[in-house]
Amino acid sequence: MIVKTLCAGSGGQGVLTLGNVLGNAAMLQGFHATYLPAYGAAMRGGTANCTITIADEEIASPVASAPDIVVALNQPSAFAFINRLVSGGKLIYNSSIVEEVPERHDVEAFAVPANDLAVELGNARSANMIMLGAFAKLAGVPSREAVFSSLKLLMGRKKAVFEAGCRAVDKGMEYLS
Amino acid sequence: MELLNKWPKYYKKDVISHYCPGCGHGIVHRLVAEVLEELDLGRKAYLVCPAGCAVLAYHYFDFDVIESAHGRGTAIATGAKRARPELFVISYQGDGDLSAIGTAETIHSANRGENICVIFINNAVYGMTGGQMAPTSVIGQSTMTSPEGRNPEVDGYPLHITDVVASFPGVAYAERTSVATPAGIRKTRKAIRQAFETQVEGLGYSIVEVLSPCPTNWKMDPVTACRWVEEEMVKEYKPGVLTDKREEKRKEKG
Amino acid sequence: MDKVFISGNHCIAEAAIRAGCRCYFGYPITPQNELGEYMAAHMRRAGGVFLQSESETAAINMVIGAASVGTRVMTSSSSPGVSLKQEGLSFLAGFEFPAVIVNMMRGGPGLGNIAPAQGDYFQSTRGGGHGDYRTPVLAPASVQELADLTVKAFALADAYRTPVMLVGDGMMGQMKEPVTFPEPIDPETLPAKPWALKGRGDGPSRYQASLILDGLEMERHNWKLVRKYKVLAEQETMYESYMMDDAEFVVVAYGTTARIAKGAIKRARKDGLKVGLIRPITLFPFPDKVLRELARSIRHFLVFEMSTGQMVEDVRLALENCGVEINFHGRPGGVIPTPVEFSRVIHRYYRRM
Ligand SMILES: Cc1ncc(C[n+]2csc(CCOP(=O)(O)OP(=O)(O)O)c2C)c(N)n1
Ligand code: SF4
Ligand SMILES: [Mg+2]
Numbered sequence: 024m025i026v027k028t029l030c031a032g033s034g035g036q037g038v039l040t041l042g043n044v045l046g047n048a049a050m051l052q053g054f055h056a057t058y059l060p061a062y063g064a065a066m067r068g069g070t071a072n073c074t075i076t077i078a079d080e081e082i083a084s085p086v087a088s089a090p091d092i093v094v095a096l097n098q099p100s101a102f103a104f105i106n107r108l109v110s111g112g113k114l115i116y117n118s119s120i121v122e123e124v125p126e127r128h129d130v131e132a133f134a135v136p137a138n139d140l141a142v143e144l145g146n147a148r149s150a151n152m153i154m155l156g157a158f159a160k161l162a163g164v165p166s167r168e169a170v171f172s173s174l175k176l177l178m179g180r181k182k183a184v185f186e187a188g189c190r191a192v193d194k195g196m197e198y199l200s
Numbered sequence: 201m202e203l204l205n206k207w208p209k210y211y212k213k214d215v216i217s218h219y220c221p222g223c224g225h226g227i228v229h230r231l232v233a234e235v236l237e238e239l240d241l242g243r244k245a246y247l248v249c250p251a252g253c254a255v256l257a258y259h260y261f262d263f264d265v266i267e268s269a270h271g272r273g274t275a276i277a278t279g280a281k282r283a284r285p286e287l288f289v290i291s292y293q294g295d296g297d298l299s300a301i302g303t304a305e306t307i308h309s310a311n312r313g314e315n316i317c318v319i320f321i322n323n324a325v326y327g328m329t330g331g332q333m334a335p336t337s338v339i340g341q342s343t344m345t346s347p348e349g350r351n352p353e354v355d356g357y358p359l360h361i362t363d364v365v366a367s368f369p370g371v372a373y374a375e376r377t378s379v380a381t382p383a384g385i386r387k388t389r390k391a392i393r394q395a396f397e398t399q400v401e402g403l404g405y406s407i408v409e410v411l412s413p414c415p416t417n418w419k420m421d422p423v424t425a426c427r428w429v430e431e432e433m434v435k436e437y438k439p440g441v442l443t444d445k446r447e448e449k450r451k452e453k454g
Numbered sequence: 455m456d457k458v459f460i461s462g463n464h465c466i467a468e469a470a471i472r473a474g475c476r477c478y479f480g481y482p483i484t485p486q487n488e489l490g491e492y493m494a495a496h497m498r499r500a501g502g503v504f505l506q507s508e509s510e511t512a513a514i515n516m517v518i519g520a521a522s523v524g525t526r527v528m529t530s531s532s533s534p535g536v537s538l539k540q541e542g543l544s545f546l547a548g549f550e551f552p553a554v555i556v557n558m559m560r561g562g563p564g565l566g567n568i569a570p571a572q573g574d575y576f577q578s579t580r581g582g583g584h585g586d587y588r589t590p591v592l593a594p595a596s597v598q599e600l601a602d603l604t605v606k607a608f609a610l611a612d613a614y615r616t617p618v619m620l621v622g623d624g625m626m627g628q629m630k631e632p633v634t635f636p637e638p639i640d641p642e643t644l645p646a647k648p649w650a651l652k653g654r655g656d657g658p659s660r661y662q663a664s665l666i667l668d669g670l671e672m673e674r675h676n677w678k679l680v681r682k683y684k685v686l687a688e689q690e691t692m693y694e695s696y697m698m699d700d701a702e703f704v705v706v707a708y709g710t711t712a713r714i715a716k717g718a719i720k721r722a723r724k725d726g727l728k729v730g731l732i733r734p735i736t737l738f739p740f741p742d743k744v745l746r747e748l749a750r751s752i753r754h755f756l757v758f759e760m761s762t763g764q765m766v767e768d769v770r771l772a773l774e775n776c777g778v779e780i781n782f783h784g785r786p787g788g789v790i791p792t793p794v795e796f797s798r799v800i801h802r803y804y805r806r807m
Contacts, residue, residue, distance in 0.1 A: 043630070047459045050632040056459070058630035062485055062568070083717025084710075085629050088792050210659075244653035246523070258661035264651040265661040266522050266549075269541050272515035275507070279519020279527070280651075282503040283477050287523065287653055305515070308508035 027087035031072035032096025037151035042073035048165035048173035057085035149191035156195020208233040210242040222422025224412025252294035271302025274309035313370025313404035323414035331417030335359035366442035378411035380429035403449040467492035469604035474641035476502035479516040485624035486558035510535040514542025521551035524650030530556035544583030552611030561788025569788025570623035575764035597631035687739035701730030717793030742772030749776035
């Protein structure tokens with residue numbers, strides 16, 4: 024098993040946090056995992072993206088030239104990265120702000136109105152964790168428990184943040200069930 | 201009868217000086233060794249010697265010495281002092297070393313207020329490589345690379361680096377002296393003592409610029425060279441205390 | 455200790471502190487800034503020294519100062535900054551001072567770019583600075599190995615009294631992977647360094663000089679270094695062999711490129727190709743012995759690099775007169791090759807066998 028995921032959005036949407044929580048969760052569940060952020064000049068211009076690979080064997084390249092899953096938090100990311108998806112791959116997009124998904128018949132697209140769901144939860148900034156929940160549901164990895172442990176590890180010191188994160192992850196998982 | 205002028209404890213015996221007759225380096229070496237003895241610092245002294253005529257200073261100094269790449273003395277001194285603050289750290293440098301290739305290291309070690317002492321031998325020339333123009337060469341001074349005399353239009357002006365660093369808050373003590381006269385030598389000894397005490401007290405960076413004859417590359421006999429320091433060099437580089445912030449520093453430290 | 459999901463740059467810094475490194479001097483340059491930043495956050499708390507120098511030249515000379523008094527010391531940079539450090543590397547080698555120098559390589563020449571590259575292989579393994587010396591070079595291929603080899607680098611540096619380089623690349627520095635850190639070493643418990651300058655105290659004064667005017671004496675010093683490198687080659691050469699048991703075709707690659715090569719080899723294996731990998735972990739000393747042994751039964755070698763061909767020269771030297779075929783495929787300038795690309799190249803040369 025090897026799943027390569029590209030998460031993208033604009034700076035401030037918490038894309039790198041999403042990736043980091045995901046990578047930690049995979050590690051805690053005992054998988055091989057890599058996380059590679061776009062860095063330096065690629066970070067300028069307000070966009071952010073990172074690639075997470077989860078596997079049950081040694082991971083060769085942490086780069087995903089053809090990811091299995093793309094998580095797009097904004098419109099430009101959906102446009103930019105749907106073409107990179109491997110044939111048969113999956114796009115999960117933030118339908119609250121992504122209005123148009125380019126046509127591609129060999130991939131599946133899943134709409135998750137993450138911003139709206141986040142507002143419903145009373146925490147507009149948790150859209151990234153909702154997307155993470157949706158991802159975990161769709162990919163089958165990492166487990167809900169692993170994601171929660173990861174949140175605990177990374178945010179456990181702030182109880183309220185940790186709990187809000189768990190609720191958002193659950194919300195995302197439910198949405199795609 | 202007791203000899204008043206004894207051989208300094210931290211100066212090696214039975215070595216023949218490689219410095220030219222009338223050179224200022226040897227005089228300053230001796231002063232450094234004397235003051236180290238006076239303040240009982242020789243046992244924990246760590247001196248960085250430069251690329252320049254003083255590259256072989258460890259032939260004379262009888263305490264721990266390391267050589268530096270050209271201009272990097274104060275960076276090495278910084279590393280050593282930071283790693284072992286209990287050491288007494290001196291960077292001994294020439295004018296090419298300190299104010300040309302090592303300018304960045306000089307400026308920044310001074311600006312950080314590193315608790316080190318810098319002994320700066322200004323002989324207005326690159327001694328070791330055979331008398332080329334230095335940043336400190338005075339206007340009109342003829343050198344191997346300014347054969348018609350230093351011309352500010354093409355060669356720029358004499359660099360007063362000690363005045364520059366003296367203005368930094370991190371520099372606790374800066375003085376300029378000369379070793380061309382007995383009085384100057386006594387003053388230099390005193391300045392070195394002030395500088396060393398500054399480090400002992402932990403007050404920060406101190407520097408003593410010593411106007412120093414280089415008869416060989418100035419193509420003068422030793423006496424004329426000394427006279428040239430006293431008559432020409434001091435016009436450009438006025439001896440005196442350039443900054444003394446030790447009282448402030450003591451208050452800061454509480 | 456539990457696993458930590460950590461980036462390569464942070465990992466090196468943490469591993470260095472655990473290895474008893476107590477001085478760090480560096481100047482910012484992408485893609486290794488996070489290393490210095492981690493040091494800034496943690497070194498002083500560990501009772502050590504963090505100093506952002508005014509340049510890489512100053513940093514490496516501060517390293518010389520700290521090394522000269524016996525402290526475990528590190529500096530890090532990326533390609534352009536490592537060029538500036540070469541002066542100090544030459545002095546460290548001449549003085550025989552232990553220190554660890556990290557190069558997270560980026561695309562070049564010149565400012566180049568900040569993408570991963572392996573264009574500094576020659577600079578790292580051939581001495582880099584002036585004079586007749588070499589630097590042991592360790593080339594990890596995972597974040598875990600960055601931790602392990604950082605610790606190893608300090609041990610080698612002390613044991614052999616030499617600067618040691620740790621080379622990665624932009625990707626290795628930025629990438630996070632799970633890491634188990636070794637237990638921290640208390641620097642006080644490390645073997646004493648009787649040569650270090652600590653003030654003469656009541657003993658004789660000592661000096662460290664790199665100017666050796668007497669030709670014969672300088673020559674002796676050079677041969678002494680050579681003997682040291684020979685012992686290093688005999689005792690410290692490291693490599694990984696991967697899927698070599700029945701291999702009829704050998705890929706040679708290091709660092710990031712080796713990871714990608716593994717992916718390619720896995721693919722090729724699925725197609726029935728008998729391909730294996732030799733991954734040099736020490737670039738100097740280079741694992742030439744194992745290559746020569748393999749050349750007795752294997753005729754085909756393929757070298758992958760993220761450069762226009764540097765390590766391939768060491769492979770050629772190792773296999774001189776072995777009558778084997780050595781091919782090369784490289785992507786310079788910061789382009790990251792893919793496993794698919796490498797497997798295509800493997801297929802191409804394999805078919806010609
Ligand atoms: C990188 C480098 N460049 C050039 C030299 C050659 N060099 C040695 S000493 C020196 C100048 C020394 O002049 P100064 O610092 O004034 O010392 P002095 O000999 O006058 O005491 C030069 C250019 C060197 N050793 N290293
Ligand atoms: S060349 Fe000048 S500085 Fe050098 S030893 Fe001779 S007199 Fe002194
Ligand atoms: Mg001079």
